[in-house]
Amino acid sequence: MLDVRTIFHEAAVLDHPRGRAVLERFPDAERVxxxxxxxxxxxxxxxxxxxxxxRNKRQVLVLGEKKSLSARPNGRSSDFIAPSTSNGCAMACAYCYVPRRKGYANPxxxxxNIDRITGYLARHVERQGSKPAPNQxxxxxxxxxxxxxxxCSVDALVSDNVRDLVDLFAGIDGAKASFATKFVNRELLGWDPRxxxxxxFSLMPERMAKLLDLRTTPVPERIAAVDDFVEAGYEVHxxxxxxxxxxxxxxxxxELLRQVADGVSAPARAQLACEVIFLTHNEALHEVNLGWHPRAEEWLWRPDLQEPKVSQSGQRNVRYRTPWKRRWVEDLRRLVEQELPECRIRYAF
Known part of the structure; x- marks a missing residue:
């Protein structure tokens, strides 16, 4: 997954124990x-x-300080988006939105400054008090x-930031951390999330995953990991x-839903819930992908099925045409209800 040869770093990272620890983890890497x-x-x-x-994803690492801290309201997958302890990824999913912010590289x-981030989060949770009512x-x-x-599963290969966050929320009543992953990192099974x-675990049919989820853990292995993570004390969706x-x-x-039903134990299925998210693609990312993975764009860029959508940040995106998408969302809802009835759909769009 990683063969770090170059580390770009801000000078201030040497003032942080975490920064020095990461540099020591990759002693042979060139420092810039x-x-x-x-x-x-x-x-x-x-x-x-x-x-x-x-190559940049595999061989380049960047270290810096998180300058501004905020927990943004969300309301879909989570109540809040925590301040990032990282960005970028060593995997290469062809549809990933994160590279749009960097342009042509996404290591x-x-x-x-993890101590500042965890301290901010602890105070933010305390200010919220008890959750007043259930939500999705x-x-x-x-x-x-x-x-x-x-x-986060890949980030844990680089530093202990993710473990610090898991430890933080293990000791906080009334709040929990959440992250999506396409990588099975079994080191996390030795932690104590309580x-x-x-x-x-992000899943898609295996044929599409082989084409679009590059450098990720194969889908059958992600399914097989569900029971182990539940047993280790994680909530798994x-x-x-x-x-x-x-x-x-x-x-x-x-077929994928049947694989989950057959591959996950009854106790783990009983605590499952899921999110359903149809593809939104990006015009600039489409152009980037044509330079390194054009075959993926045959499936992701479908003007015959898609309509333009300008994001809040001004990005030119495409999504499936609204009347068709509404019907397709209901199709998938019915499939989940038929094949994996224990799995509650938290939201679908």
Whole structure:
């Protein structure tokens, strides 16, 4: 997964124990000091970098400080989006939205001021008090997404930031951490989450995953890990995402749901819930993908099925046409109810 050869780092990361620990973890990597983690000449915003898309993910690491801290309200997957302890990813999912913010490169950036971030989160949880009423995020706890901009299971290969967050929420009543993942990192099974962390294994039919979920854990292994993570003290949900529409997609999803039903124990199925998210693609990412993985775009870029949508940040996105998508969402809802009835759908769009 990682063969770190170059570490770009802000000077201040050497002032943090976490920064020094990460540098010690990769002693043979070249160290390049930079002014700011998001401004690295030749890496970000370099159109020629598309040729090194996967190599950068595997061989480059960036270290910096998280400057501003905020827990943004969410209301879908979580009540709040926690301040990031990282962004970027070593995996190479063709539909991932995170590279849009960097431009042509998306290696992992680790923020080394973890003590400041965990302190902020502890205070934020305390200010919320008890959750006043159940919602789709959770019936009891405030839920904080700790992995919006990366994959925490992979981040745990680089630093102890994720473990610090799991330990934090293990000791807090009334709140839990949550993150989606496509990578089975069994080191997490040795931690003690005490029900304070929700792991959401992202799944899609295996044929599509082999084409679009590059450098990730195979789907059957993700399914097989559900029981182990439940036994280790995690709450485990599923993230059916993204749903990519093509001829025969419903039957592929029916087969996947049957694989889950057959591969997950009754106690684990009893605590399952899921999210269903249909594909939203991005015009700029489409152009990037044409430079390194054009075959994926045959499935992701479907003008015959999609309509434009400008995001709140001004990004030019495409999504499935509204009347059709509404019907397809209901199709998948029915499939889940038929094939995996124990699994509550928290939301679908």
């Amino acid at each position: 000091e930079v002014r700011a983690h998001q401004e690295i000449p030749g890496l970000y915003g370099n159109p020629g970098g598309v040729e090194d898309w996967v 992992i950036t680790v923020f080394t 995020c959770d019936p009891v706890d405030w839920v904080y997404d700790i992995g919006e901009n990366g994959d 029900g304070g962390t929700r792991v959401r 599923l993230n059916f995402s993204p749903v990519v529409v093509h001829e025969g997609w419903q039957e592929e999803w029916r």
